[in-house]
Amino acid sequence: MEFQKLPPVKEQIMKCVRCGKCRSVCPVFEQIRNETAAPRGHVFMVGMLRDGIVEPKQEVYEKLGNCLLCETCSVNCPSGIDIHELNAAARSYIYDKNPSAGKELIFDTMWTRPGFLRTTTMLMGGVQKLGLQTLARNMGLTKILPGDMPKAEKIMTSVPTRSARKQIPKFNRAKGEKKYTVGYFLGCATDLLNPEIAKATVNILTHFGCDVIIPKDMKCCGMPHIANGKMDTARNLMAHNVKIFNSYNLDYIISDCASCSSALAHKNVEFLLGGLKIEDEAFKFSDKVMDLTTFLVEVLDIKLPDKNVTKKTRVTYHDPCHLANAQGIKDAPRELLRRIPEVELVEMPGANTCCGGSGTYSLTHYDLSMKILDKKMDRAMSTGAAKLATCCPSCTMQLKYGTVRSHWDCEVVHPVVLANRSLQQSLVKK
Template structure:
């Protein structure tokens, strides 16, 4: 990857690649169905995932002891172990071994660890014949490509492209028939297995108990590479080590199901010790003593194991399911969204195993939807680790001057920030139609090409509070409302609806005037210092409110308070105590109201009226774990008939700054959402997140103007008589 990589250009090229888009879209559509079917026989999927996570956590806590035991057991069974600190050490050891043993031909099975250090290129430069034998790896090696997926490295190519590469490699016309091409590959690779002096494999796991390495494959090539050549070399990262053979069971139950939707792969090999090898001498096959060399590869892994956050990477089983559900990967593939490893997990591994400079070039492509975490067998918080690494990068190198100036002088200064928004409401008027901006001039035009942008309200919610506040005699609770920037300045009507519903429940509602942005935009960029300043302003404002609850109608703000504020002040005893006291009172609006309505018997299902469907915000469902309550409220709303839509919980493509910076990616994701809304037949799309409301409203305005969008709070408020 070049340091001056033109990411925007690469994105646009891949978006125009119909073959790539077709392959990735077909797989993305088929994968969830295949995975769900594969897990039908598993009684408790979450318990199985917990077993993977807990075993991996326990392993990394005792990594040195387990590594020592693994080495001892490999040695006991006739193997040799070398611990390679980095790629240079690994290459030196391997090349010296080749020279010592007279190795000329090497057969390899798929190993992402060797991709990290470009091992094939190094060995070929030294005059060795190296051949990949995994079908996908062989295809991309003759095509001159890098893997675009950890499990399916050639997923970006179709059969016509593969046939062309086969024809070039085999010097004959190869028809694009898959069965025929597989047969031709089998014939071409057979000699590589039979005449290799050395076989190099990776490993899916290494067992400390008996020194065995496990290989999970569908082609059987790894088993041939491991058994036929007289010298076997296993290259295994420390994160693949597990304590006992029993610990392999949850990996074997989750890895194939998550990777390809299979109950089990075609081949499961466990190799322990240096078994005899068959070699051909003078036309006869004879038994020869086999050598086994196991290279334990560090390259940044041991450092990560000592980091309280980053050691989560040890929970990865390399199933690549995170790529299979990633909306951005599905659009552009791993050659754009990746370095060696692809997707969100690839960005993290890039930072640890390559460089922070390479990480910086791709980390912003993580949309933060958390579908990867929802499906990961090891329950790795991939978006959280990316944000953690961003913060590390900011600590090390700082923010760009312009960004830093905006954060420190605007977002961290409530009065300046709010005054600028008020000015924006005036300056936008030449481009505003109703409540949206449908066009922009000059180089801003692209931002409003396929969606309308939200207009800043003429009168923010904070200026409407007095008008909508009712005096409540003997209130049952005192509630302080945190509006967030979007409700305050874009959707003040949603704030009015929140007040109306809470006051109808005989609650006193107050609005702390000194509240500001929750700080999520700053946190997303990794600027924790400014985020702490913003958080302190909000904490003080809500302490003074002395409320029973702090109410949020924006899940992003609620999650930021509930989780991130606690993390921000974990090393500051005074502020930590103050935060925890407030966080205990944080409530998300729809889940709170559903609970209150349930108490008084208002959650009675209704039918007839306008069809309404619901979009699950990523922060709402996968951050706050709230998804049934909004539906309960919609199902009980008179005048509405609730219907589900396809992929209701897939991201709308907003994701804060992502939706602006990467418009070319945000728009295709939004289009799928709009298509699903239209296909549902709904006349109203309900949301519980103002950010999603901004994005979907903009898409509807350009693509489905007859469909209305409403916050759930507005639909509930409609039922209350003034």
């Protein structure tokens, strides 16, 4: 698709009144203090690209690529400009003119084939266990990795030996009276790196009356592709997932990952597929998509068994940008935490500021990402919490690394895992 025709670039840019509100909230601008790193600067740059004043060169991509796509600017822009969408569309336009073999390998060959991605990730896990990663690091082999990867490989969490898919069947029957049939969009990071979240999700959903189907052939939600200038691949992935999920008779499509639910939501479908033939089918799909915590609190209205808990655990909550900014969901995860008898929810200052993880950002912009992370950790630690809850695997990975950097003995955990623990303890006691 031609850049000029993408979500009304011209109309969006013309709405900018240069007020600078976006600049004042941008976590990257706060660190870099340069207009080329500011959202307002990005809007101008996209305008110049569109008008051919600026060439679609790699240097321009690097400038736009400094952005986390956290959407803080977009939700604060008084003119309602989707600044992050302009940025993503421009990245894709520039990437198409400057393709890279490394990105093709990662984002087209690996990340579009779940089996291949699973095998590669499991091999990484094997390498970690054999200690070869440490050996490779000591020999300096990691220095040949691209971008900031040599520094960033420390962030990678250890890979579980069995993915969620290997542990959970495709069809999971509701316990007791059935209320809904839900499709579970099991994202790559939950599947491969956080299977305990997937197991908790399925346990809770089935316990509260849902048949849960995990379609075998689903693929990545496409969010990593959008962030890395691969919008055509993201479109193909979306079209594939729409077809797969629409072949089932589902009441809802649930995701426990903030990035997946935002990638599959109506707004992003419009951004990616608006005006294309598949649009109607895609909206049928996206209108069923719901974030897990919203579904548990607002649709199922779950109540966890009451207990006499003498000492509650202090838990603080970090808002993933893809949940709070992209979907406006802040209350549901907190409400779910409040419904867990063992939990005392304590707010941290700036809970909805970005942690600097943003998918692959911490791997490609390590130093900048760490500055943003350290600020987040100071705020989280000020609560004295014993657990840090969040609903995004990318934030989870980043925050776990933050606890290590800050020497903070704190578990980073998805609210559904805490809810499931509470439920399982009650069932055992019965």
